[in-house]
Amino acid sequence: xxxxxxxxxxxxxxxxxxxxxxxxxxxxxxxxxxxxxxxxxxxxxxxxxxxxxxxxxxxxxxxxxxxxxxxxxxxxxxxxxxxxxxxxxxxxxxxxxxxxxxxxxxxxxxxxxxxxxxxxxxxxxxxxxxxxxxxxxxxxxxxxxxxxxxxxxxxxxxxxxxxxxxxxxxxxxxxxxxxxxxxxxxxxxxxxxxxxxxxxxxxxxxxxxxxxxxxxxxxxxxxxxxxxxxxxxxxxxxxxxxxxxxxxxxxxxxxxxxxxxxxxxxxxxxxxxxxxxxxxxxxxxxxxxxxxxxxxxxxxxxxxxxxxxxxxxxxxxxxxxxxxxxxxxxxxxxxxxxxxxxxxxxxxxxx
Numbered sequence: 182x183x184x185x186x187x188x189x190x191x192x193x194x195x196x197x198x199x200x201x202x203x204x205x206x207x208x209x210x211x212x213x214x215x216x217x218x219x220x221x222x223x224x225x226x227x228x229x230x231x232x233x234x235x236x237x238x239x240x241x242x243x244x245x246x247x248x249x250x251x252x253x254x255x256x257x258x259x260x261x262x263x264x265x266x267x268x269x270x271x272x273x274x275x276x277x278x279x280x281x282x283x284x285x286x287x288x289x290x291x292x293x294x295x296x297x298x299x300x301x302x303x304x305x306x307x308x309x310x311x312x313x314x315x316x317x318x319x320x321x322x323x324x325x326x327x328x329x330x331x332x333x334x335x336x337x338x339x340x341x342x343x344x345x346x347x348x349x350x351x352x353x354x355x356x357x358x359x360x361x362x363x364x365x366x367x368x369x370x371x372x373x374x375x376x377x378x379x380x381x382x383x384x385x386x387x388x389x390x391x392x393x394x395x396x397x398x399x400x401x402x403x404x405x406x407x408x409x410x411x412x413x414x415x416x417x418x419x420x421x422x423x424x425x426x427x428x429x430x431x432x433x434x435x436x437x438x439x440x441x442x443x444x445x446x447x448x449x450x451x452x453x454x455x456x457x458x459x460x461x462x463x464x465x466x467x468x469x470x471x472x473x474x475x476x477x478x479x480x481x482x483x484x485x486x487x488x489x490x491x492x493x494x495x496x497x498x499x500x501x502x503x504x505x506x507x508x509x510x511x512x513x514x515x516x517x518x519x520x521x522x523x524x525x526x527x528x529x530x531x532x
Contacts, residue, residue, distance in 0.1 A: 188227060193276045194251065199340050202258040203306065204269055205243060207251045211277065216252050220245050220313035221396075221424070222285035224254055225478045225486050226278055228264055237281060238264045239478040239486065241309040241424070243341075245316040255340065257306035282476045284486040286503050287396065287424040289314060295324040297394065298385065302373070302407050304332040304399030308340050310424055311398055315345075319352045327352075330381065332361040332373050332399070373403070378410045392416070398424040419505050425483050436460065437497045443521035447473065447489075448529045458521065464496070464528070465516040475516060476530070482518040489516055494526035 195207040208224075210216055223241045230236060244250040258269040287310050299318060303311045308331060318325050333339040339360070349358050359381075365371045385391055395411060397404045404423050411421055442459035447468065458467035465487055468475045478486035482500035496514040504513050516528070 187282075189280050191224075191252075191278050191280050193272060193274050193278065196272070196274055199255060200338050200342075202269065203255065203340050205253050205255045206268065206272070207253045208278070209252070216283070218242060218246055218252070218283045219285075219288045220247070220317040221287040221289065221310045222283055223310070223484070223486075224283055225281040225476070226264070227281050228279075236264070237478050239484060241285075241313075241426075242283075243309045243312050245313045245320070247317055247321055255306070255309040255312075257340070281478075282486065284476060284478075284484075284488070285310075285424070286485045286488070286505075286508070287314075287398070287422055289317065290394070293318070293322045293325050296326070297391070298326040298328060300328045300330070300393040300395050302330050302395070302397045302399070302404075304373075304403050306340060307398035307400075307424070307426060308345075309398075311396060312341050312344070314396065315348065315356075319348060319356060326355045327357070328393070329356075329358045330361065330373065330377075331358060332403070333363070335362050335364045336360070373407070375406065375410050378407060379414070382411075382414055392420065395421045396424075397421065398426065401425060419507060422505075423502060425502060435499050437499065437520040437522055439497070439520070439522035443494075444525040445521060446493075446525070446527045447475070448492075448527065450531075460520055463517060464519045464521065464526075468516070477517055480517045482515050485515070487515055487517045488513055489528040489530050490514070492527050492529050494521060495523050496520065496526055496528075497522040 190211040191208040192211055193206050194209045197205040199205055223239045225237055225239045228236045228238065240254040240256050243255040244253040256265050256268050259265045301311045301315065315327055315329065318327050336342055345358055349356050361370060361373055363371050385393055395416065397407050408421060437460055440460035442457050444457050445464055447454040454473045456467055456471055458464055465475060465477055476486050478484045482498060483502040485503035490512045491514045492512060496519040498515050498518045500518045501515055
């Protein structure tokens, strides 16, 4: 992870049209130094409006570092997405992009259990980080079965359709894909629903190592439906990873149990910052107001770009769609939705 405030310039080395309205951008760092990342993570880009206001947008990485592929993001043109439209319509090879950092928790576990299946649910451009994860598992973990349920409009608009079919043919003994196309005449093959998921899950046993790990990437309602079905089947939250592309602002913002001001210390390898904050100003909001360059992107607890480790005190988060219970127990917190409670807090950002 880049240290807070250490922006890097990347130039566009190559542009590839995947399907209409979707392009992949091969990127290279202008400074020539290596880029470290995990499959499933994303890059946070910094853009500036005409008046100088800073705007951040995150785009998932579709390349797999263990395969020595060039760093690549894949971007779909969004109708009201000012920066996705600029990338698709105007960006050209050689253009420079400013990157605030690489982050994300939509990654593989540090230890893959032999024989334990991994099931991916993806919709539309949600395949982007999933594609990187699938390639990594297939090439690096020969004893892990992989399943993909991938929802789209039609084959011709399906990102990485040909590449996925090639992978399925190459790894036919342990990689299975079920495509769902909304334009299909057969309605049972058109859209994902609870019945389909229930039937799909019957093939897996109840033993610990036969219960799959699940990865979900797509629109909010799509992932909510899948999550409800999985949890109804007894799948623990720790076995469900989610990556939300379209940020949904939570309808209700709860208040912390402690609204008093508390002192915050932020530590990195190179700097230390100190300030105070109190409700309703989050830790990230207070840092931004003081010009402290902390990493962030969505500002709503749904991407994980702002995550830090709490090494002293306690941080209460009003929303979290990213961190698992185990990660929270290990001190990971989101500064964009976090408030200090019960006393002063020390947060650390590791390189």
